[in-house]
Amino acid sequence: MTIPARLPRFRGTLHDPRTATVAGRLLGIAVLLCFLTGLISHYLQEPPALFSGHLPTRPVSGYRVTQGLHIVSGIAAVPLLLVKLWTVYPQLFQWPPVRSVAHALERLSIAVLVAGTLLELFIGLLNTVQWYPWPFGFRQVHWALAWVITGSLLIHLGVKAPTIAQYWRRRARPLPVPGGAAGAAGADDTNRTAPDGSDVDADADRRALVWGLAAAVGAVTLVTAGQSVTPLKDLALLSPRDPDAGPQGLPVNRTAHAAGISRAAVRNWRLYVGGPRPYELTLRQLRAMPQHSVELPIACVEGWSKSAHWEGVRIRDLLARAGVEDGARLRIVSLETRGGYGVTEMDSAYTRDGLTLLALRLNGQVLSPDHGYPARVIAPDRPGVLQTKWVTRLEVLA
Ligand SMILES: Nc1nc2c(c(=O)[nH]1)N[C@H]1C(S)=C(S)[C@@H](COP(=O)(O)O)O[C@H]1N2
Numbered sequence: 001m002t003i004p005a006r007l008p009r010f011r012g013t014l015h016d017p018r019t020a021t022v023a024g025r026l027l028g029i030a031v032l033l034c035f036l037t038g039l040i041s042h043y044l045q046e047p048p049a050l051f052s053g054h055l056p057t058r059p060v061s062g063y064r065v066t067q068g069l070h071i072v073s074g075i076a077a078v079p080l081l082l083v084k085l086w087t088v089y090p091q092l093f094q095w096p097p098v099r100s101v102a103h104a105l106e107r108l109s110i111a112v113l114v115a116g117t118l119l120e121l122f123i124g125l126l127n128t129v130q131w132y133p134w135p136f137g138f139r140q141v142h143w144a145l146a147w148v149i150t151g152s153l154l155i156h157l158g159v160k161a162p163t164i165a166q167y168w169r170r171r172a173r174p175l176p177v178p179g180g181a182a183g184a185a186g187a188d189d190t191n192r193t194a195p196d197g198s199d200v201d202a203d204a205d206r207r208a209l210v211w212g213l214a215a216a217v218g219a220v221t222l223v224t225a226g227q228s229v230t231p232l233k234d235l236a237l238l239s240p241r242d243p244d245a246g247p248q249g250l251p252v253n254r255t256a257h258a259a260g261i262s263r264a265a266v267r268n269w270r271l272y273v274g275g276p277r278p279y280e281l282t283l284r285q286l287r288a289m290p291q292h293s294v295e296l297p298i299a300c301v302e303g304w305s306k307s308a309h310w311e312g313v314r315i316r317d318l319l320a321r322a323g324v325e326d327g328a329r330l331r332i333v334s335l336e337t338r339g340g341y342g343v344t345e346m347d348s349a350y351t352r353d354g355l356t357l358l359a360l361r362l363n364g365q366v367l368s369p370d371h372g373y374p375a376r377v378i379a380p381d382r383p384g385v386l387q388t389k390w391v392t393r394l395e396v397l398a
């Protein structure tokens with residue numbers, strides 16, 4: 001079949017399988033890290049019944065680290081993906097476009113993989129700047145896309161396995177031609193021609209590409225990672241959050257005003273605690289209970305995190321007073337009635353833990369309204385989104 005003259009021709013040295021393999025490997029590392037840390041984040045926010053009572057509470061900064069890595073690897077994947085796509089985009093113009101049913105399915109799986117990955121990184125990136133310009137629930141779509149990508153990636157890796165194996169090592173060796181001498185001669189690599197016919201100068205170009213890529217990944221990481229990695233915070237020129245900005249030295253995602261917390265609701269505030277002997281407390285009574293201090297981070301799913309000093313009453317003590325002895329799964333209800341974070345659930349692993357507080361003070365002061373006055377949850381190794389503010393009820397779940 002003749003190739004139509006209108007199709008472009010590509011003479012660049014780097015649109016070859018070796019470069020695609022090198023770029024794919026680096027992208028694969030970022031994607032794998034992002035996927036695993038994403039799984040952790042998902043299961044901490046929506047624990048399956050199997051994990052009930054066993055969610056990890058140590059190390060206390062575990063989620064700070066895994067979610068920081070999630071955002072860092074996701075951002076690093078952007079330049080890696082762009083380079084990977086650039087190395088292989090001449091494939092778009094292959095002729096004939098479809099050779100067989102299997103070939104059509106393979107191309108379709110790559111289309112799904114590319115579109116899914118671009119969309120996943122794009123909505124993730126928008127989420128880190130707290131912009132949700134779409135009508136769907138971010139987390140559900142981000143989660144579903146992760147599996148679409150995983151499936152199409154496994155197909156892609158399966159189809160390309162022979163190519164990947166052949167070009168995995170630096171000096172690519174041609175596959176032996178059955179019954180021919182050419183393969184054996186090429187395997188010694190005595191001539192300076194790679195199996196795809198390209199010159200070994202491609203090696204030098206490839207090195208330059210990888211260094212450029214490393215510089216790009218390093219740069220985007222350095223200017224954003226400071227939102228969770230404190231020593232890098234002065235370099236965080238492009239990170240959406242300054243972890244130091246905000247009342248009492250801590251950022252605020254949703255202010256009391258935005259959450260619709262009225263003065264009247266705060267004035268008439270009582271804490272209800274459920275259990276065999278349910279009771280209510282005023283703020284004064286709550287302050288009269290034994291107070292404890294903990295040093296725990298807020299680690300937001302969007303990537304920023306910050307450690308802080310909290311003081312308040314152990315949730316364990318509040319439950320014991322209601323006759324609940326060994327921790328319990330809780331429904332935590334906020335004064336905030338709209339939005340998705342007004343009601344959250346807390347696994348018994350946290351409620352048993354002496355570090356889990358109903359906090360009344362932050363960094364030496366009474367909680368500011370935006371940080372959840374009169375009382376908020378703070379628990380170890382827990383996603384920020386579940387550290388509920390303006391708490392008014394602790395209900396024991398069966
Ligand atoms: N009631 C309520 N609690 C909430 C939120 C909210 O919107 N409403 N936001 C959560 C999110 S996403 C984070 S990261 C932390 C932020 O806590 P901070 O504002 O005290 O820094 O609070 C969490 N608690």
Ligand SMILES: [Mo]
Nearest residue numbers: 300301384385
């Ligand atoms: Mo958050």
